[in-house]
Amino acid sequence: MGFWSKTAKLITGNEPKTRLRRRKLTHRDLIRLESKIGAQLFGPVPAGHRREFFCLDDHTWIWYEEWTENGQHHEITTRYEVHPNGILKVQDGQPYAVVEGEELRNLAHATRLYHDRVAREIYQRDPISGQPLSTPA
Amino acid sequence: MPNTLSYNQDRAVPSGERFDSRYIFIENKQEFEPDGPKNAPIDGETAQTVVDSQRDIEARTALAKEVAVSYTPEVHHISEQKQYEQSVGHAAVRTAWFRQEQLTQHELELAG
Numbered sequence: 544m545g546f547w548s549k550t551a552k553l554i555t556g557n558e559p560k561t562r563l564r565r566r567k568l569t570h571r572d573l574i575r576l577e578s579k580i581g582a583q584l585f586g587p588v589p590a591g592h593r594r595e596f597f598c599l600d601d602h603t604w605i606w607y608e609e610w611t612e613n614g615q616h617h618e619i620t621t622r623y624e625v626h627p628n629g630i631l632k633v634q635d636g637q638p639y640a641v642v643e644g645e646e647l648r649n650l651a652h653a654t655r656l657y658h659d660r661v662a663r664e665i666y667q668r669d670p671i672s673g674q675p676l677s678t679p680a
Numbered sequence: 681m682p683n684t685l686s687y688n689q690d691r692a693v694p695s696g697e698r699f700d701s702r703y704i705f706i707e708n709k710q711e712f713e714p715d716g717p718k719n720a721p722i723d724g725e726t727a728q729t730v731v732d733s734q735r736d737i738e739a740r741t742a743l744a745k746e747v748a749v750s751y752t753p754e755v756h757h758i759s760e761q762k763q764y765e766q767s768v769g770h771a772a773v774r775t776a777w778f779r780q781e782q783l784t785q786h787e788l789e790l791a792g
Contacts (some may be wrong), residue, residue, distance in 0.1 A: 645722035647765070662774075
């Protein structure tokens, strides 16, 4: 913890706000932070893989997986779109498909966990009430 | 019986026959007047018809129960699917809201 952080804690009694406050934030910055949490929700990422999972906007979830196998580079981007009639899954070169069954259950659990963790760990808000979390004195 | 089967009363009737509401009266042990007045004597042929009808009813009842059993999980399945879909949408809306609030607050802090 740096000098200013220590000073801030001494004065306010609270942990200093994260680096979120130090420079101008962008939408992309926040998504990048969220995706670090999202990537952990489906278990360990295999060696050599890169995974991203994040909420793009208020009706879209993105899963991105990238890896190299036998010298060949692979990447899959999956988009889950929330529609009034169901969740549609879109992958490169594939037709739209309605998500159901186990995949839907897993997606629902993952997005719920994502929401709860992102609310607490990035935005310091209570996931249910949406109110800022009170910092213990 | 596949659980995608949707309930239809007509499906409870063996193929080739139409549902006859008179069978309901037999099933409920109420008055049954297939061919005449309530107290008319029943000849052998009519009696056999009644017996056959009773068998049909039992077969139909069994089939209806089977259909009903297969129908119930489907209703549950649809409901459960809807709940999961709503959960996914809800999480997206809420997360987007948290993010926007953060950006707005950040803008205000920078401006202040």
